[in-house]
Amino acid sequence: MKLNVNGRDHDIEVEPEMPLLWVLRDKLSILGPKFGCGIAQCGACTVFLDGEPVRSCSVTVGEVSGAVTTIEGLMPDGRMHPVQQAWIDEQVAQCGYCQAGQIMTAVALLEAIPNPSDEEIDNAMSGNLCRCGTYPRIRAAIKRAASANAGA
Amino acid sequence: MGTLGKIARRTFLIGTGLVAGGLAVGYYYYRRPYPNPLEGELTDGEVTFNPYVKIAPDNSITLVAPRAEMGQGVSTTLAALVAEELDVRLDQVTVEHGPAGHAYANTTMLEEGVPFPHFDESTIAELMRSGMAVAGKFLGLQGTGGSTSIVDGYYRMRQAGAAAREVLKLAAAKRLGVEPGTLWTSDGVITDPASGKILTYGEVAAEAAALAPPSEIRLRDKADWKILGKPQKRIDMRAKVTGAPIFGIDVRLPEMLFATLRMNPYRGGPIVGLDAGAAEKMRGVVKVIRLETGIANGFAVIADNTWRAFQAADAVQAEWGKGAYPPDDAGIFDAFDQALRSGDASYGRDDGNVETAFADAPRERIVEAEYRVPYLAHATMEPMNATAQLKDGRLDIWAPNQMPTLIRQLAAKAVGIETENCFVHTTYLGGGFGRRSDVDYAIYAALVAKETEGRPVQVTWTREEDTQQDMYRPAAVGRFRARLGEDGLPVAIDMRIAAPSIIASILPRYFPSLSPIGPDKSITDGSANQPYTIANYRVGGVKAPVAIPVGFWRSVGNSFNGFFHEGFLDEIAVAGKLDPLDMRRKLMAAYPTAINVVDKVAAMSRWGETLPAGKAKGFAFTLSFGTWVAQVVQVADVGGRIRIEKVWCAADPGQVMDPAIFEAQMMSGIVYGLSSAIGEEITFADGAAQQSNFHDYGPMRMFQCPQIEVGLLETAHRMGGAGEPGTPPAIAALANAVHALTGKRIRSMPLSKEVEFV
Numbered sequence: 001m002k003l004n005v006n007g008r009d010h011d012i013e014v015e016p017e018m019p020l021l022w023v024l025r026d027k028l029s030i031l032g033p034k035f036g037c038g039i040a041q042c043g044a045c046t047v048f049l050d051g052e053p054v055r056s057c058s059v060t061v062g063e064v065s066g067a068v069t070t071i072e073g074l075m076p077d078g079r080m081h082p083v084q085q086a087w088i089d090e091q092v093a094q095c096g097y098c099q100a101g102q103i104m105t106a107v108a109l110l111e112a113i114p115n116p117s118d119e120e121i122d123n124a125m126s127g128n129l130c131r132c133g134t135y136p137r138i139r140a141a142i143k144r145a146a147s148a149n150a151g152a
Numbered sequence: 153m154g155t156l157g158k159i160a161r162r163t164f165l166i167g168t169g170l171v172a173g174g175l176a177v178g179y180y181y182y183r184r185p186y187p188n189p190l191e192g193e194l195t196d197g198e199v200t201f202n203p204y205v206k207i208a209p210d211n212s213i214t215l216v217a218p219r220a221e222m223g224q225g226v227s228t229t230l231a232a233l234v235a236e237e238l239d240v241r242l243d244q245v246t247v248e249h250g251p252a253g254h255a256y257a258n259t260t261m262l263e264e265g266v267p268f269p270h271f272d273e274s275t276i277a278e279l280m281r282s283g284m285a286v287a288g289k290f291l292g293l294q295g296t297g298g299s300t301s302i303v304d305g306y307y308r309m310r311q312a313g314a315a316a317r318e319v320l321k322l323a324a325a326k327r328l329g330v331e332p333g334t335l336w337t338s339d340g341v342i343t344d345p346a347s348g349k350i351l352t353y354g355e356v357a358a359e360a361a362a363l364a365p366p367s368e369i370r371l372r373d374k375a376d377w378k379i380l381g382k383p384q385k386r387i388d389m390r391a392k393v394t395g396a397p398i399f400g401i402d403v404r405l406p407e408m409l410f411a412t413l414r415m416n417p418y419r420g421g422p423i424v425g426l427d428a429g430a431a432e433k434m435r436g437v438v439k440v441i442r443l444e445t446g447i448a449n450g451f452a453v454i455a456d457n458t459w460r461a462f463q464a465a466d467a468v469q470a471e472w473g474k475g476a477y478p479p480d481d482a483g484i485f486d487a488f489d490q491a492l493r494s495g496d497a498s499y500g501r502d503d504g505n506v507e508t509a510f511a512d513a514p515r516e517r518i519v520e521a522e523y524r525v526p527y528l529a530h531a532t533m534e535p536m537n538a539t540a541q542l543k544d545g546r547l548d549i550w551a552p553n554q555m556p557t558l559i560r561q562l563a564a565k566a567v568g569i570e571t572e573n574c575f576v577h578t579t580y581l582g583g584g585f586g587r588r589s590d591v592d593y594a595i596y597a598a599l600v601a602k603e604t605e606g607r608p609v610q611v612t613w614t615r616e617e618d619t620q621q622d623m624y625r626p627a628a629v630g631r632f633r634a635r636l637g638e639d640g641l642p643v644a645i646d647m648r649i650a651a652p653s654i655i656a657s658i659l660p661r662y663f664p665s666l667s668p669i670g671p672d673k674s675i676t677d678g679s680a681n682q683p684y685t686i687a688n689y690r691v692g693g694v695k696a697p698v699a700i701p702v703g704f705w706r707s708v709g710n711s712f713n714g715f716f717h718e719g720f721l722d723e724i725a726v727a728g729k730l731d732p733l734d735m736r737r738k739l740m741a742a743y744p745t746a747i748n749v750v751d752k753v754a755a756m757s758r759w760g761e762t763l764p765a766g767k768a769k770g771f772a773f774t775l776s777f778g779t780w781v782a783q784v785v786q787v788a789d790v791g792g793r794i795r796i797e798k799v800w801c802a803a804d805p806g807q808v809m810d811p812a813i814f815e816a817q818m819m820s821g822i823v824y825g826l827s828s829a830i831g832e833e834i835t836f837a838d839g840a841a842q843q844s845n846f847h848d849y850g851p852m853r854m855f856q857c858p859q860i861e862v863g864l865l866e867t868a869h870r871m872g873g874a875g876e877p878g879t880p881p882a883i884a885a886l887a888n889a890v891h892a893l894t895g896k897r898i899r900s901m902p903l904s905k906e907v908e909f910v
Contacts, residue, residue: 098533
């Protein structure tokens with residue numbers, strides 16, 4: 001089976017029903033996507049499939065035909081993605097475990113809606129749980145990244 | 153506190169959190185410093201000055217922050233304590249957790265375990281605190297908990313930085329032939345202003361490490377601080393926004409196997425039957441083993457990846473024996489109610505004479521209420537996990553954990569090796585909240601590693617297992633009465649609270665030979681030790697003998713007592729026709745720090761202003777972990793549902809080492825508390841927990857999260873913590889706001905059983 005992750009092709013030999021998350025983590029050692037719930041409830045495993053955010057714990061590898069992008073693929077030239085930079089500027093992360101998923105969802109949101117309203121932010125981000133309560137700073141970081149977009 | 157003298161010292165220690173025997177060692181032993189755990193960890197050319205500082209010839213500087221980084225920013229602020237005195241910038245150092253070591257004992261965690269309110273500075277309270285500090289050092293328990301890390305490190309780690317700086321200056325002075333007092337230090341270099349010569353720390357480190365520091369080192373005046381007291385960029389931020397493999401679950405080792413486990417959902421029950429035949433034939437499965445420990449009984453599946461282990465675990469047929477507790481909530485709460493009615497209480501507070509005060513109280517001056525809270529899960533985002541390798545008599549454990557020395561001791565014992573042959577590597581924690589101060593996950597991983605012939609094995613729990621095998625926040629019930637005076641203020645308050653003892657649950661898990669006796673102050677923490685003056689004021693705690701495992705959950709007893717005490721005070725204010733904030737102010741008049749935070753939050757929230765229809769505010773105050781916190785929560789009626797709009801929080805921990813990180817901790821504590829209040833609950837049916845994952849144990853999501861405004865004060869004269877004190881008042885302030893909005897007094901959690909939230 002072939003899998004393209006962050007622009008690289010991988011040959012893997014696994015059951016097609018194995019969730020993409022576990023292929024990434026245990027087969028390819030791509031560890032940015034995290035295991036949180038296994039049932040698409042928390043968003044810690046969020047990756048892009050052909051640019052669309054999906055919960056990799058609930059997509060089987062057999063269903064994947066397109067390109068997979070993980071948080072490791074957000075900075076192909078080693079430079080921080082503007083959303084990551086906004087996260088640093090707002091000092092968002094606490095334990096950090098959910099943040100790769102939060103950032104992936106936020107990147108997708110800002111690509112779809114470059115200047116989201118509060119309600120649009122809440123709607124887009126509410127599938128991603130954070131137990132440290134970083135939500136207020138996530139909102140601030142998304143707004144910061146959005147205004148950086150607008151300024152660019 | 154009259155009963156204190158009657159409590160045997162050993163009993164007292166166990167009852168407040170000490171967990172080891174053999175205390176009869178003298179002061180001399182205590183004074184002897186522990187060896188520097190960094191001695192055995194140096195890379196080529198690197199030298200160490202004390203357990204907190206390593207410097208290499210190329211001037212790469214490593215600081216050790218030996219507390220679990222579980223999101224609270226502790227690695228940044230602890231490193232800042234050392235860096236401030238060492239005279240280095242935070243962006244030029246590497247910060248490590250370092251090895252498990254008694255040198256990193258947390259003495260404050262035990263000191264704060266004494267059954268005295270934070271504001272009690274009587275001789276006996278201080279004597280007990282210093283006695284606990286001695287015991288703490290000598291037990292050498294390296295732990296992260298009780299919001300103690302910064303208080304504990306405040307002197308010690310600054311002294312470590314200063315001692316290293318002084319010997320570096322001594323070595324440079326020798327080299328340059330000048331007096332050390334004439335040299336300047338900054339950013340990791342030493343300057344001789346007379347000659348203009350510059351030496352890096354790395355250039356003189358080897359010579360400096362051989363020198364003894366001067367016996368008297370003056371720490372820098374607060375006014376001269378460059379780093380402390382100012383917001384710093386967190387040292388872990390870059391790793392955390394790039395998805396770096398920093399968590400326990402991200403450990404990858406050559407030849408590593410992957411495993412999962414299933415423990416008996418009837419907590420503590422035995423394995424009756426186990427058929428792993430089908431599972432063992434599944435692809436990638438190495439073997440299925442029984443895990444029968446003093447903590448829980450079940451099995452582990454070892455495979456070549458985690459998912460295959462999960463699949464095979466589902467295929468194992470297990471028959472489980474029942475646990476030794478009532479099988480459902482009705483029976484469990486019956487046991488609580490019985491304990492409340494007839495159990496022996498120990499009184500964390502007993503001022504005046506409550507019985508007399510109520511004996512002649514006119515009926516219409518009495519307020520009575522019964523409160524209840526459920527068991528709660530911690531639900532850290534990173535499920536429990538640990539990685540272990542047992543090879544040639546050496547056990548290595550990589551674990552996101554809050555108790556490395558305890559893991560070293562108990563995991564070594566579990567596999568039958570000496571403690572010194574066990575090495576604990578503490579990773580970043582994907583959340584802790586007290587869950588990872590239990591060490592079950594690490595012991596299980598050690599036992600699994602016994603079965604893998606020297607190969608490392610990572611044991612990852614499913615979310616379902618994490619939820620159902622949690623060491624829960626205790627459920628609790630309370631019965632309260634108050635007598636109001638003519639002015640509406642309470643002249644008597646009598647509170648009686650029943651909850652399982654956390655220590656009584658933990659001790660048998662890890663130290664079955666010790667029997668927990670004596671009071672457990674966590675049952676009344678947050679009710680018995682609040683800075684109110686009431687003529688007749690009694691708070692009793694009763695241990696509820698229910699054997700469901702319980703543990704430390706963010707703010708521990710304060711998490712429910714904050715709700716009990718402040719919810720009940722709100723009821724008293726309503727009955728006495730007093731403004732709830734103003735009533736607190738009157739009752740706390742003897743404690744200026746409390747008044748300061750109350751006034752601050754009143755100003756921030758514009759308490760007392762007329763709100764538009766459909767909006768209301770609630771107030772609560774809790775002093776916990778040494779930090780005085782007052783909060784106001786504003787709620788709004790949105791088409792019959794309640795939206796939590798805004799929280800204002802004023803906190804006074806005496807001194808703030810990093811205002812941005814402290815503020816983040818207050819926000820975090822508030823969200824954690826509100827989350828529990830609006831929708832979290834662990835219930836039991838047929839002997840097992842009914843919740844299993846985030847679909848039925850639902851933490852707060854972003855659309856439910858209010859705006860939060862935090863104001864910090866530094867007027868308290870003793871330093872308090874950051875991680876936990878934000879939680880307790882948030883729960884009560886929300887319940888009080890809901891009452892103000894709806895007229896409904898909700899006395900049990902979660903509130904969503906009686907009102908609907910957005």
